[in-house]
Amino acid sequence: MPSSLVPSAHDGPLVKRQKLSAADAPRGTQRASKIFTPFRTIGLVSSTAVPFTSIPLGKTTFQITTSVGRCLQTYDLKRGLNLVFLTRPQTPADITATVAWRDRVFAAWGGESSQGLWAFKRGKVVAELDMPTDLQQPIKKILIFGTWIVGCCSTRIEVWKSGTYEHYTTLYPTAAPKCGNELTGGVCNMPTYLNKIFAGRKDGSVEIWNVSSGKLIYTILPPGANCGSVTAMQPTPALSLLAIAYSEGPLTIHDIRADKTIIHLNGGQSGPITSISFRTDEMGAGEMAESLGSWLQQDRTQAM
16 A cells, blocks of 8 residues: 555544535535426416416415316415316316305306306316206306306306205396497406396496396496497495496496496506406505505504
8 A cells, every 4th residue: 555545643633524605615516596496386377268266275375276178277376386186077168267166166168069067176076057958158257156156148147046056047138229238347246235246248338237136226337438348347445336447448436326437547558458456455556655555554543
């Protein structure tokens, strides 16, 4: 053995290796960011135009359900958009509308030959709602509130009971001279308005129906002659106020009780508004967000 490799008694004790910091470590040994790891999901793209539906699970996470043709896929947000449920069996035709309600997901499907509305729980079919024999158009939107399940088609509204899934009645909007009775804005309900739904029409009007009696109560006329058809509706956090968007750009906040427009906004030329939402955290938008939120909080304190 060469003498250079034999330890000598004069060399002293061996020096302990010191731990290197992240800055002193070699470049090849630094830990890479997990954002670019292949198993991390940043986003998913749905293959259909049917909007996704979500439901909260306690106070920690949400489940997102989206349509991929003839089946539904449910993802958990807390797990990084991991797939948790896949519905089986597949629907006989493409899914046209979905909504999550309690522990179930309702999906409407249809084509030229047949229509249907199924209820899924944890990926399995648990109920199939009765469909009218003369229904020849798919359901475009599903609304569930109280004891009612409402399905909005192109020219009619179907109503079921949420407890028994029994078909209750069919509502037919009134026909306008030029636009007919086509529903372009779907349906929505408003808190404290028992058994009432709002249906947006192609002629720009909004009809208020009582689903229990099956009667048309009132019709809200458009604010102008050139507003176009109703494209979206959403009740505001304030009671009796409804936001209505039109295809030609304007968006109004309408007082239902007084039948009066409170706010009129111009949507611009970027295209029709298809969805409306409101913030409830008392914060504004833009540069004045924090100051507006503190002003609202101070104003509420003084009022109390």
